[in-house]
Amino acid sequence: MVRVTITQVAAHAGVSVASASRALNGRVASAKTVAKVQHAAQELGYVADAAAQSLKRGRTNQLAYAVADIGNPVHVEMMTEIERVVSASGYRLVMSSMGTSSSSVDVVRELGRGYVDGMILSPQRVTDELLEVLAKTPVPVVVLGRLPAGAGLDTVPADSFTAMHLVVEHLVAEGRADIAFVNGPADTTPGAFGHDGFAAAAAAAHPALTVRSLEAENFTITAGYAAARRVLHEDRRPDAIVAANDLIGIGALRAAEDLGLAIPEDLTVTGVDNTELADVIRPGLTSVDLGARERGRLAAELLLARITEPERAVHTAAVPPALVVRGSSRAHTSNPAHAFDHNNGRAG
Amino acid sequence: MVRVTITQVAAHAGVSVASASRALNGRVASAKTVAKVQHAAQELGYVADAAAQSLKRGRTNQLAYAVADIGNPVHVEMMTEIERVVSASGYRLVMSSMGTSSSSVDVVRELGRGYVDGMILSPQRVTDELLEVLAKTPVPVVVLGRLPAGAGLDTVPADSFTAMHLVVEHLVAEGRADIAFVNGPADTTPGAFGHDGFAAAAAAAHPALTVRSLEAENFTITAGYAAARRVLHEDRRPDAIVAANDLIGIGALRAAEDLGLAIPEDLTVTGVDNTELADVIRPGLTSVDLGARERGRLAAELLLARITEPERAVHTAAVPPALVVRGSSRAHTSNPAHAFDHNNGRAG
DNA sequence: GTGAAAGCGCTAACAA
DNA sequence: TTGTTAGCGCTTTCAC
Numbered sequence: 001m002v003r004v005t006i007t008q009v010a011a012h013a014g015v016s017v018a019s020a021s022r023a024l025n026g027r028v029a030s031a032k033t034v035a036k037v038q039h040a041a042q043e044l045g046y047v048a049d050a051a052a053q054s055l056k057r058g059r060t061n062q063l064a065y066a067v068a069d070i071g072n073p074v075h076v077e078m079m080t081e082i083e084r085v086v087s088a089s090g091y092r093l094v095m096s097s098m099g100t101s102s103s104s105v106d107v108v109r110e111l112g113r114g115y116v117d118g119m120i121l122s123p124q125r126v127t128d129e130l131l132e133v134l135a136k137t138p139v140p141v142v143v144l145g146r147l148p149a150g151a152g153l154d155t156v157p158a159d160s161f162t163a164m165h166l167v168v169e170h171l172v173a174e175g176r177a178d179i180a181f182v183n184g185p186a187d188t189t190p191g192a193f194g195h196d197g198f199a200a201a202a203a204a205a206h207p208a209l210t211v212r213s214l215e216a217e218n219f220t221i222t223a224g225y226a227a228a229r230r231v232l233h234e235d236r237r238p239d240a241i242v243a244a245n246d247l248i249g250i251g252a253l254r255a256a257e258d259l260g261l262a263i264p265e266d267l268t269v270t271g272v273d274n275t276e277l278a279d280v281i282r283p284g285l286t287s288v289d290l291g292a293r294e295r296g297r298l299a300a301e302l303l304l305a306r307i308t309e310p311e312r313a314v315h316t317a318a319v320p321p322a323l324v325v326r327g328s329s330r331a332h333t334s335n336p337a338h339a340f341d342h343n344n345g346r347a348g
Numbered sequence: 349m350v351r352v353t354i355t356q357v358a359a360h361a362g363v364s365v366a367s368a369s370r371a372l373n374g375r376v377a378s379a380k381t382v383a384k385v386q387h388a389a390q391e392l393g394y395v396a397d398a399a400a401q402s403l404k405r406g407r408t409n410q411l412a413y414a415v416a417d418i419g420n421p422v423h424v425e426m427m428t429e430i431e432r433v434v435s436a437s438g439y440r441l442v443m444s445s446m447g448t449s450s451s452s453v454d455v456v457r458e459l460g461r462g463y464v465d466g467m468i469l470s471p472q473r474v475t476d477e478l479l480e481v482l483a484k485t486p487v488p489v490v491v492l493g494r495l496p497a498g499a500g501l502d503t504v505p506a507d508s509f510t511a512m513h514l515v516v517e518h519l520v521a522e523g524r525a526d527i528a529f530v531n532g533p534a535d536t537t538p539g540a541f542g543h544d545g546f547a548a549a550a551a552a553a554h555p556a557l558t559v560r561s562l563e564a565e566n567f568t569i570t571a572g573y574a575a576a577r578r579v580l581h582e583d584r585r586p587d588a589i590v591a592a593n594d595l596i597g598i599g600a601l602r603a604a605e606d607l608g609l610a611i612p613e614d615l616t617v618t619g620v621d622n623t624e625l626a627d628v629i630r631p632g633l634t635s636v637d638l639g640a641r642e643r644g645r646l647a648a649e650l651l652l653a654r655i656t657e658p659e660r661a662v663h664t665a666a667v668p669p670a671l672v673v674r675g676s677s678r679a680h681t682s683n684p685a686h687a688f689d690h691n692n693g694r695a696g
Numbered sequence: 697g698t699g700a701a702a703g704c705g706c707t708a709a710c711a712a
Numbered sequence: 713t714t715g716t717t718a719g720c721g722c723t724t725t726c727a728c
Contacts, residue, residue: 050462052705400721
């Protein structure tokens with residue numbers, strides 16, 4: 001229970017602390033010294049103090065994945081992939097949630113104080129204050145999401161425009177004419193880009209399309225349920241609901257069900273993220289895969305590259321979205337919805 | 349991008365580093381000094397280095413929640429609650445995953461090196477090696493789950509026995525006679541206790557009950573699907589599947605669906621954890637609520653208490669499980685399954 | 697109320 | 713190969 005220091009190990013082994021340090025870290029040392037020191041360390045249960053080591057070395061060997069919307073399962077996918085990549089380079093990964101008990105700004109500032117050597121961020125809202133903190137954070141940062149041009153940070157944005165194009169084209173192809181876009185809060189980054197993407201896609205696809213937008217209170221199932229219920233009660237009921245993410249989409253599915261609507265006959269519902277949830281819900285939720293795993297991998301690689309070479313040019317990595325059609329819309333393409341798709345809608 | 353130290357702040361303010369430190373930390377200092385130092389710190393964008401501060405103070409103000417089965421949404425619930433409690437006491441919480449890229453033992457050892465002042469663990473497997481590391485970890489540990497007697501650690505076990513009793517009694521009451529228990533891997537802690545709990549409950553409820561057990565490869569939907577499919581193909585098909593957690597249960601639901609079974613007429617399925625998933629799936633999954641939020645809260649409180657008072661007696665906090673009946677079983681109790689229950693099956 | 701100095705535990709120069 | 717020494721950035725005695 002009590003901490004043992006390298007000084008005690010050195011004393012126990014009968015060598016200097018310098019020799020102990022060298023022996024422990026695999027630097028030059030005689031075989032005899034190494035044996036003695038390792039034996040002493042083992043016996044005493046020595047583990048190097050992280051704070052002292054970090055202070056001296058100037059790095060922690062730790063990276064952080066900071067995520068605002070921790071309830072969204074897509075972040076687990078990303079985290080798993082990020083961890084795979086960074087642990088191969090000898091880093092440990094910790095996950096921090098932003099926004100529940102502390103603001104993104106606080107979390108970034110805290111982590112930047114020297115807890116980690118770098119971080120990957122999935123922010124909900126990109127405020128000027130956040131950008132400012134990001135700019136002066138002493139450790140490398142990669143943002144999973146879109147940033148204002150000129151932010152000077154490595155980013156792996158989601159391609160909302162293409163995503164929304166895919167969805168709208170799909171809906172038009174199956175004959176939908178009155179589409180409701182159920183967004184998350186518009187003042188969030190995914191919210192804003194989702195909206196713009198949807199508006200552009202709708203205008204491009206078919207100028208005569210009837211569209212409306214509304215906001216769910218947040219990106220959750222419950223909020224999606226409430227928002228969908230509202231729009232489905234309007235005089236002119238839409239024949240398609242485009243949800244800003246899968247959770248909202250699932251809420252919409254439940255709302256439609258409660259109102260006795262047949263899906264996809266009366267109403268099509270689509271989501272975004274292509275999470276396992278979309279695959280497991282009934283009817284299956286047609287969803288755009290934004291490439292979570294791939295984007296997680298890219299973010300991790302960008303971060304590692306910047307740690308290695310801090311002055312390299314700013315990079316932006318793009319991943320093409322892909323529509324995965326399931327039972328919540330009509331399967332009129334060559335992409336069939338499987339009864340239970342173990343590959344989560346992606347080719348194995 | 350470059351780190352600014354307290355020395356620079358002191359110089360910029362025209363005071364000694366000692367005065368700068370005092371001013372920054374609210375110790376005795378004249379109003380004039382405080383003003384000068386704060387201004388300098390602001391201007392230079394100073395933030396205290398975490399490693400140096402931790403080394404000097406002997407604590408990090410950081411706690412960790414280390415979880416093996418990160419794909420299980422129940423851990424997000426726990427984490428949210430843990431964070432709420434510890435942040436109220438001024439701690440930051442980080443989440444670490446164990447087992448994907450590194451073993452539990454490694455994670456505990458690493459975190460115990462001084463990265464955090466304490467940790468809460470949700471281990472998948474409790475090996476002797478893990479117990480050994482836990483015993484000599486220099487920071488307080490609370491385990492969310494059951495430990496061998498005499499481990500000498502604060503724990504918040506799940507009451508699997510009562511949970512399984514509730515399930516079995518429910519199944520017997522609705523007339524089921526042939527129950528298959530679909531466990532996760534038996535060499536995991538939840539697996540072992542789930543099995544024992546089920547066996548005891550089955551024996552107690554009705555000695556003549558036909559029961560069988562099988563193992564899913566892990567605690568996931570996909571593994572649950574595969575395992576359920578296996579048992580449903582056996583000559584004598586069970587009329588109830590008791591899944592060790594909700595994910596396995598959902599997999600079982602899908603398997604039954606693929607085989608054309610009517611639920612709950614042909615087959616009852618139950619889960620454990622009462623996650624939001626159980627509520628949102630169709631049919632709704634009857635599930636035992638193990639009190640994730642409450643248990644998270646208790647674990648956090650136990651940890652804070654032990655940090656404050658390291659020598660206090662070892663505590664074990666229990667939370668009574670509660671059965672939440674939904675559409676995957678017959679509603680024969682007074683606890684109705686709602687079409688969409690915003691309270692996630694619990695009273696508001 | 698303030699500054700000089702010691703030291704947290706560790707690693708890395710530098711000498712020997 | 714080894715020991716001595718300095719110092720990472722910070723807080724905290726201890727004199728003044």
